[in-house]
Each structure stands twice: as C-alpha cells, then as structure tokens.
C-alpha cells in the first residue's frame with residue numbers, strides 16, 4: 001500500500017506564532033492541507049511582542065492584509081527605527097533607522113564619503129552621519145507619510161514597520177485563518193503520541209481525552225516547546241554568556257502625548273527598557289540580567305523610567321536566550337518562542353516567525369520522507385539565528401560604559417570570532433563584513449557600530465574620486481533635499497487620524 005502523504009497539519013499554540021503559521025499555510029497551502037490549530041485559553045499567550053521590522057510588510061502582502069485596516073484593529077502606529085539611549089556611553093543617543101543615510105555614489109556606500117568629510121577635507125560643518133538621514137529628521141519631528149523617493153533623487157524614501165497590540169494582531173490573523181478553513185480547537189495538550197517505528201508524532205491528546213491526529217506538527221507552544229523540546233527531546237543552546245538578560249517586567253502606561261514613530265530602548269544599569277507607542281497606550285518593559293540586579297530593583301527602575309502613568313502592575317517574564325539545536329525534527333517544526341529567543345532588543349522575534357513559516361512553506365514536503373528538506377531548513381534557520389545573535393551582541397559588547405558590574409561584564413566578555421572580525425574591519429576601514437543573506441543590511445551595521453562609538457580610522461579610497469568641492473556640494477544638497485522632503489510630510493498623528501484611527505482610540509496627538 002502506498003504511504004499516506006502529508007495531508008493534515010496540526011499547529012499547537014495560538015499566540016502570534018500559531019496564528020501567523022495558520023494564516024500563511026491557509027493562504028498558500030490551504031487547498032492541499034487540512035489545518036487544525038489547538039490552543040488553550042487557560043494557558044494564554046506571552047502577551048508581549050509589539051514592535052516589528054519592515055520585513056513584516058512582506059508577510060502582510062502575501063496574506064493580502066489591508067495595512068490601514070489591520071493597524072486600525074491592532075491600535076498600531078508606524079515605526080521608522082529604534083532610538084538607543086545611553087548604550088555606547090551615558091548621554092549618548094542614536095537612531096538605528098530602517099533606511100539608508102545619505103545616498104551611495106557609484107559603488108561606494110555613503111558613510112565612506114561622510115567619513116572622508118569629517119576627516120577634514122570637506123566642510124567642517126558636515127555634521128554626524130544622521131544629519132543625512134531622512135528617517136532621523138522625520139523621527140525628530142514626529143512626522144510620517146508614504147514616501148517612495150526623496151524628491152527626484154535616487155535616494156530611497158521612508159522604510160517603515162509597525163508597533164501594534166500583539167493580542168489584537170493575533171485575533172486579526174485568527175479571523176483571517178478561520179475564514180480560510182482553519183479549524184480551531186480549544187483544549188490543553190496533555191500528552192504526545194509517537195509512532196514506535198519511525199519516531200514521528202502521530203497525535204496529541206487533550207486533558208479531556210480528545211485526540212488530535214496529524215501528519216505534520218508545528219510546535220507554537222511558546223517557551224514550553226511541548227513537542228520539539230518536550231516530546232522529541234531536542235536540546236537548547238544557552239547563549240546567556242553572550243546575551244545575559246534573562247528576565248523582563250512588562251507594564252502598559254498611558255499613551256504618549258506625542259505619538260513618535262520609533263521605539264525607544266534605554267540602557268539601564270543591568271539591562272535596558274523599551275518604550276513602544278501605540279494609539280491607545282504605551283508598551284513598556286525592563287529587560288534585565290538577574291545575575292546583576294534583583295527583581296525589586298528592576299521593578300523600581302522600570303516604574304521610574306516611565307514617561308506616562310502606569311495602567312497596571314509590572315508582569316514578570318523569564319527566559320533564556322538561545323536556540324534549539326535543530327528547528328525541525330522528525331515530522332515537527334518549532335516556530336516562535338519554542339524555537340529559541342534572542343531577546344527583544346532589535347524586534348526580531350516576529351520576523352523570525354514569519355521567516356521560518358515562509359521557509360517551511362517553501363520546503364514543505366508532499367511525502368513524509370523529508371530528510372533533505374529538513375536538513376536545508378535547519379541549515380538556513382541556524383545561520384539566520386547566528387547572524388541576528390551577532391548583531392545583538394554588538395550592542396552590549398561595543399560600549400564605553402563601565403559604570404556597573406553588568407556593563408563591565410558585557411564590555412569584557414568573550415564574543416564569537418564573527419563579531420570580533422566585524423568590529424575590527426569596521427574600526428580599520430569603515431567596511432562591513434556581513435554575510436550576503438544577513439537580515440541586517442550594511443546601513444544597519446554602520447549605524448549601530450557608529451552609534452555604539454566606533455569611528456573608523458579610514459574610509460574606502462574610491463570615495464576620493466570626487467573633488468573636495470564636489471563632496472561639499474553633494475553633502476549640502478543631500479541635506480537640503482532631505483529637509484525639503486520631511487517638511488512635506490504630515491505629522492504621524494495626522495496620518496494615523498486620517499487613515500487608521502484605532503477603533504478604541506481617541507484622536508492621536
């Protein structure tokens with residue numbers, strides 16, 4: 001008898017990971033697969049995860065979601081980047097923007113021309129790199145609008161992502177998935193059945209005795225990792241020696257008087273604090289290392305650092321940074337927090353969910369014999385995790401701060417060779433040693449390395465090809481055209497008011 005192919009997909013868990021997985025599979029493989037999602041209201045979801053990066057637009061486009069409608073429903077705002085305060089040293093501040101700074105000329109990245117100018121050949125008033133950032137100027141003035149190009153130059157316009165209420169986003173995706181045939185089963189998973197011969201998962205059993213069978217399982221059970229970690233015993237690589245924060249306290253507060261289009265990440269004595277502006281409230285949290293502070297002190301730090309009145313008590317969350325040894329084993333893939341967690345500093349978790357889902361769909365097998373697809377999936381997911389890990393380590397490790405035990409630890413800790421190589425290369429010549437498929441573009445590495453305090457000793461000699469007067473004129477023109485473009489944008493609040501005012505929101509300020 002021919003072996004049964006993969007016909008039934010079971011997704012276990014209904015947080016952001018579960019419902020993104022369900023929506024994407026329903027959209028792209030819904031004609032072929034029967035899809036059932038099992039979740040437990042009694043357990044609930046992690047309830048954080050409100051800041052995203054621009055890649056989320058790809059997911060929304062694939063799903064065909066209307067941007068304004070989903071932002072309205074999820075009380076969302078626009079995000080142009082993350083402002084890092086007190087990271088490289090106390091009183092420092094920089095924006096890691098989603099866009100380029102300035103404009104590349106020929107094959108040479110803009111920051112090399114800028115570096116040349118501040119070495120003294122062009123205008124001494126050249127200013128910092130962010131002087132030539134469209135995103136920085138728009139963020140400073142709390143403006144937002146859709147802009148594909150800067151004036152009639154070749155300079156790209158505003159790249160953006162979103163802040164949103166994660167539980168409302170998951171509900172939106174749940175409606176989407178259910179409308180496309182996904183069945184939702186409410187219940188608590190109690191045990192997992194495996195085939196004695198192959199080791200594959202055959203079914204899960206709920207606490208009331210119901211049995212949900214399937215051909216392929218996606219573990220979206222959050223930090224519990226019930227299937228991949230629990231039933232299949234796949235190990236976890238602990239990266240807390242590089243990313244030492246292991247706890248967070250989250251608290252909502254009243255909405256900001258001015259809805260700025262960026263996340264703020266403020267370094268604290270043993271971690272950092274996020275501030276995420278939504279239309280109806282502000283999301284806040286203090287991420288910290290329990291080895292360097294205690295929970296009471298961390299709560300005091302969080303509350304003292306709020307810009308608006310808290311709306312609840314701080315809620316604790318524990319985690320271990322790292323990832324699973326493999327992401328797909330037997331007939332089960334882990335997506336979301338069950339696959340690993342790299343801490344929220346660069347808002348990469350929701351991105352990892354969508355990138356894992358799209359990779360799984362690209363490699364999804366018709367038959368149960370999927371060893372080759374599984375190997376490729378694991379190879380690519382591991383590389384992606386490792387690249388993001390390096391980018392996060394950079395923020396902690398490249399600092400002049402030595403005012404607390406935590407920062408002294410971060411500054412002197414041993415880091416992966418891949419991080420050391422990037423730091424040395426940039427410090428020497430302003431060049432970026434990133435992998436071609438790295439999530440973070442050259443512009444991101446440049447902004448964070450400069451922002452953290454590395455000033456390259458030199459620049460690309462190809463940037464010498466224009467005369468000093470031309471360089472000066474080029475820089476002045478760039479600044480003018482950026483100022484002109486930003487002046488034409490509406491305020492962020494006006495844009496939201498006009499296009500996606502939240503159902504529960506009063507007029508954004």
Ligand SMILES: Cc1cc2nc3c(=O)[nH]c(=O)nc-3n(C[C@H](O)[C@H](O)[C@H](O)COP(=O)(O)OP(=O)(O)OC[C@H]3O[C@@H](n4cnc5c(N)ncnc54)[C@H](O)[C@@H]3O)c2cc1C
Nearest residue numbers: 013014015017045046049051189221222336337344349350
């Ligand atoms: C402090 C913190 C801040 C974060 N901030 C960001 C951010 O700004 N941006 C970002 O992109 N990401 C962020 N993240 C990550 C983000 O929250 C998660 O990636 C995202 O919410 C997905 O979570 P999940 O669906 O994997 O898990 P969860 O939300 O935990 O969902 C798990 C699901 O599994 C179900 N479940 C568990 N056990 C059982 C069982 N026995 N039976 C039945 N169902 C079960 C639960 O009911 C739930 O539905 C943050 C994470 C943390 C910890």
